[in-house]
Amino acid sequence: MSDLFDLPLTTLDGQPTTLAVYRGQVLLIVNVASRCGFTPQYAGLQTLYQTYQERGFTVLGFPCNQFARQEPGDAAEIRRFCSTRYNVTFPIFEKLKVNGADTHPLYRLLKAAAPGTLGSTAIKWNFTKFLVDRNGQIVKRFGPLTSPAALGQAIERLLTP
Numbered sequence: 775m776s777d778l779f780d781l782p783l784t785t786l787d788g789q790p791t792t793l794a795v796y797r798g799q800v801l802l803i804v805n806v807a808s809r810c811g812f813t814p815q816y817a818g819l820q821t822l823y824q825t826y827q828e829r830g831f832t833v834l835g836f837p838c839n840q841f842a843r844q845e846p847g848d849a850a851e852i853r854r855f856c857s858t859r860y861n862v863t864f865p866i867f868e869k870l871k872v873n874g875a876d877t878h879p880l881y882r883l884l885k886a887a888a889p890g891t892l893g894s895t896a897i898k899w900n901f902t903k904f905l906v907d908r909n910g911q912i913v914k915r916f917g918p919l920t921s922p923a924a925l926g927q928a929i930e931r932l933l934t935p
Contacts, residue, residue: 778910781880784868786837786849793880793910799830800932801906802925803884805872805897806835807844808855812901816860818922822929823864829933830908833864836880838872841900845869872897887912907932 779794793801804819823833837852839845847855849868856862870878873896877885884904885895901918905928914928 778880778883778906778912781883783880786853786866786868788849788868793834796832796834797910798908799832800826800908800929801904802831802833802922802929803880803904803906804833804835805838805881805900805902806866807838807841807900808847808852808859809844810841810900812899812918813844815901815918815922816856816862820860820862820864822922822925825926826929826933831929831933835862835864835866836872836878837866837869838897838900839869840871840873840897844900872902884912884915888915890915890917905929905932 779797780792783791783793785791802822806816807813819833837845845852852866856866872878872881881897885897888904889895890898899918903916903920905913905925907913913932916925
């Protein structure tokens with residue numbers, strides 16, 4: 775299995791990167807979209823980020839247009855939406871695919887390590903969340919119905935030495 779921190783990614787600005795800069799932090803990896811019924815979760819994700827950032831926690835957003843074309847915009851539109859509508863300051867990456875033959879390697883890894891209900895690996899909708907510990911181990915998968923506010927205790931457990 776690949777190391778989560780070594781997988782190639784691209785920032786929303788088009789720069790190649792990896793998650794290596796987040797090594798040692800607790801991460802919440804989320805596939806996001808601007809035209810989804812769950813889009814208001816951006817506010818809760820930003821609150822989590824602001825609450826726990828100083829203790830080594832980061833939210834990472836990955837726009838996805840695979841569910842009813844709910845993220846049709848380009849990078850500039852996504853950035854503008856996130857900053858003006860929800861004051862998002864956590865990192866957002868370029869759009870990627872979370873299901874199908876072109877699934878990004880990050881999501882292949884996440885889904886294999888933390889299957890969903892009844893062992894399903896497919897991502898069912900936007901705002902599926904994966905909680906990752908400081909060592910890059912995928913701890914738990916949360917469906918879109920789980921609000922960011924409900925994740926506080928799980929995040930606290932991983933942040934407390």
